[in-house]
Amino acid sequence: MNIATARKRIGQVLRIDSIDSTDSDFLATHVPFRKIVVNTRSGNQFEEANRSEEDIYKEIFDNAANREQHQFVIVEGSSGAGKSHFIRWLYANLINREDDSDVVLLIRRSDNTLKGTIRQLLDIKEVKEIANIEAYERLVKANQAITEAKFKSTIYHRFIVEIENDSSETLSSIKRKKLIALLNNSIFQDRLMSAGGPIERIYSKITSSSTNVDLDSIAQFTPEDLTLDVDFVNQLEDADKKARDFANSLMEDNDNEFIQKITDYINSFVETVIQSSAGIEPGDFEQIFKEIRRELKRKGKGLILLVEDITSFTGINQALLNALVTGHTGSNAADNLCRLISVVGTTSEYYRQFRDNYKDRITKQITIHDGAIGENSNDLIQFVAKYLNAVSLESEVLDEWAKNGAYSEEMPVHEDKTHDYWDSFTLVSKKKISLFPFTKNAIINLYSAMTSQKTPRYILRDIVEPAINEVIYDISAFPRFCIGWRSSISETVENRIGNIVSSLKIPDEAKADYRKRLVAFMSFWTNKTLDVTDDGCIGGVKTIAFMELAFGDFVAKLTSTATIKSSIKPQKEDIATEEPIPSVINKPPIKPTIVEKPLIDDKSQKEYDSFKENVIAWHRDGGKLIRFVQIRNEISSFVYDSINWQQEGVPLDSKKLFMDSIGGRLVGFERQDQAIEKCIIIFPDTDETYQLLLCFGKWIYLGKKSWNFPDAASAIYFATSWLERNKEKFVNVIKNTANSAIPAYIKAAMIEQVYKKAMNGTIEDVKPNRISDETFLSKETTKNTLPSFSKGHSGSWYELNNFIFNDSKNDESYLSSIRYFNLIQGNQANSSNYVLNYPLYIDAIKEIRKSDYILEDNELNETEDAVKDKREIFELTLKTISKVHKVVEEETALARNTAIEVLDFFDNIDIEDELEASDIRSMLNDISGFYQKAYEAGINIGIVPKEQIDKYKSEAQLLAEAMEKLQRDYSCEKDIAVLIAFSSNPVGCVLPFLELLKKALSDVNKANEMMLNEKETLTRKGSWNDSVDPRFAERRDGFENLFSAFEEV
């Protein structure tokens, strides 16, 4: 290709509407139609035969038997099938022949408005002298200044007028009134007049040449225009009742037949509306046409009228058809009309609308099928080659060739020396047209993959034009235009390409685009293999071509790793030929390279293919990932099942809790069509994720959840590599420990165990950082009911203890922490065997000690928070900790008060002073002495037995220690330290002693009081003198008397 010339010429040569291209471009790009279906009238029947374009030309125009016959020939086919091209080819041949007995007129689609058509007829030089030509020309020029909005409004209201005045009774009077009411509703009017709506379509047919690609669209109402949805009908809430009634009958899911009936009804007014809107009266067109034919007859000429596309003549279709079927003999002879041969192009769709009415008048029906050009690969390649050649040649060169008769053997060919390593196409003249930037495979494969109609127009629009544009303006982006196209490249080749590209030394951000381009290129341009052959090719395409498209890195990598195979020479070269060559299209050009072992049944293969389609639509087209739940669950299961969690430092219990709660949501995929926010690890839309999905798609559908499917070894490589690369991610998310040894919920459970034991009075009395290893493992089964525990603590202490033991998560909290450190074999999460994970346990304890047994609200991260069991365990500890401070305050106040009470009994010992065991014992001696004397003196008080006091004496040391705890200043101590200090219930320990002190004091006071009372009584009796008890003198006298008596004896 000559890039510089192509830049100028692409716009001219590749005009989609072939009528617009110049004669020379047209002829240089023409590829003969080999197989056209022709139905020729024979009596009342049509005879069908296949003909070449040459045959058809001869039959219509060079057949002496037909020469003076009126002929009405229809050329039908779908949009873009080549009708215009064919008619254009007839025209080119007709004007080149040396016969001036006919006026040949081609009615161009490019000037296909009603008035444009009339103008073209009036422009024929032979008819310049017809009568009334000035009046007709004025008609053509009328209405030109009217605005678009006004014109559209005119069209719309003319429909209403026509329906109001319809007397056909096609529609009942009531229905008609309701329809009119609806048409008069402004909301409904806005709908019909909106962009792309029926009024706009009709408007464009009257006023201007359509710029739409689909030139064959019919300017009519369609059922879709008139089918209303609920939302729209709701907007008509305030409309006239009749309008609403009618709107309801046009609701979707209602009676489709009724909607079709209304559509047909309104369409029956289209022609009248267009003509009247354009200011042309019924009969005007036929009148003009007759005038022209009379004039030609007068001049001894016949008329050959080629109409590219009658579909576009909305407004005069009926009139034009009527004019064309009017013969010049028989009953019409009196009109003196010239002989008319007309060849009329029409879409098959439109043809069906008028065929029956004109069936008897049609001389020939020529059908050009879709794919007429692609049926034969040779023609298809030739078609593209000729366009490539034409864009590379200056228009003057082709004009000169056309002027000299346009002989095919003389057709100029651009010699593309810079691209001689690309495929070429050899013409009959033996000249070679370079297919750059295509290969033969590319043309055939791209054609096969086309999703639009496979017609010449769309081949040019969707394949040739974008490809040429890309190589002209940015060859490094080539072939971007077909990146999203579906191809049958094997997954193996595609995956290998992906793997090679990911290993290339190019920026990571460029890799996705690089791979997509390469996959597209390999899919369409090559033989779909990565075979490196000794003729310097990859997949049958020269490596230098890959280099030109900036795939040099790939080539270097592939050729350095591949085994070179010997090349296979092509069986025969494609050349242009008059005879059709058997089709090769739609057959895979090469067999898959992998010999697949296990047989896959059709159903499984279909399921996999359908799944793969979804994944491709997601990865290549950027759509949502649908039907992803099963594959996501299976990939998550694979992860849960294949990582040896314990070996990765994740206890199986932790994994089990995670799995029970999160399940398949462990993985998610970008743009999955629902609930992505609930997934834990989201995999982006990358080649790797794409391969992952396909890998497990095969596992599910082809292997039926096993690795027993073709080339499973490659799938295993992918699955294990993917897992290896992502293992850390999964381990971290399930371990969920960030920078710590254990996850927050286990930390919480272990801390809870300490609080539980402290509150229940069973923790050892050590500093918090010296709590023994066993503390966390041994179970605190039940609440403490010992008498030594049940009295002495503050009320809030007992409340908290009750709270801990009554919480439903109490047991689970402990069991979780225990299970966490059990080394299980296999998946036996509930094993009765216990083997301690000592290294982890020791690390955990170190961390717990360092934490001061405090938890922060935010320690439980989102992932753990999502697991109910973990969250509840964590919350229990948080609640416990939140209650601890109040307990500490109450407990220390109680302790201090108790201590002050006790110390009140000891002179000279303040709260800051140490109460030693000896002090206690000394006090107890005093008490003991008192009771002894009291006993001796027969004082009537409750004597505390000596044994009881002696028991306190023996516990003096304990009491002193308890008192030390009560007297201690806790203001700088952490709450946990205070709880541990009070866990042994020192208040409870001191209380009985305090009671004793209180009783002794009371008893002393009582004894004293009794003594005073006695004295008072004696004094009152007068027996008490000089402060001496008179009983003493009495007894002394008695004793002395007795003593004297003894002496005397």
Added chain:
Amino acid sequence: MFFSPIKTEPIPERVFSISKIVLDKAPIDEKELEHILIPSELNTAKTSYFRPVFDTAVELGLIGYDDDHKVVFTGDKNDIKSLKEFRRFCNSKVFYDSTTDFYKMISCFLSVNDEWLQYGSVTTSNEIIRMINKETDISSLKLEKDVILGVRFWINYLGFGYFQETDKIFLPNMYTALKDFMALGDFEKGQEYSIEDFLNNLHSGSAVALKNARVSQTLNLAMSNALRLMHDNKEIELKIHLDSEKTWHLFPNEEHEFTSDVTHVVIKKAVK
């Protein structure tokens, strides 16, 4: 376990755990050691796993008795710094005797490539058990009861592949083990080795994965996957020198850059 009958109880983590306790507490009375490893109030099972775990640590030379019959640590503490170091240590120790059941089992698992995939579970498939029995001479009964179940933990841990625990399917990819054998072997970063030299410079334990490899110049699926993954991760670079004297064959993978042939390896990253 490695040099005596294969059992299920001494899984790698337990052997690691007991070694750690001994390192911390030695010299320690055996009863006390048992109590720490298997706290009696938590172990509700009738049998204790202590003895097989203890014996395996002894087999590895990590623990032993002193003259007072106290248990002492007899290894290098660096070998049990983490499970990763412990794994590498094990890979250096357990494959020096090709006549042991353990060696034969691992070698058998690796040499079958993808053959077993069609049979499903390796612990219940009669076909697989028959094949192992033929290859190793270990009785089918033992294979079914203990051997395969016990080996599965170690083959996974030592880094020879993944084990799908529920379905009991082994997925060969000895990426981790190969890296251990490289680290234990003799390699220089940046240096290019022919495949033969590469294999010769690996630690001798790698022989377990190279059954028949040198004769046929073909590497098994586990080793091929390992080399490919290292290549993909840019830790090594596989190469084909067309003029190379010998061409080796990886297990075919049409999706990979290296579908089969390979002649050289360049060490891109130092293996730690």
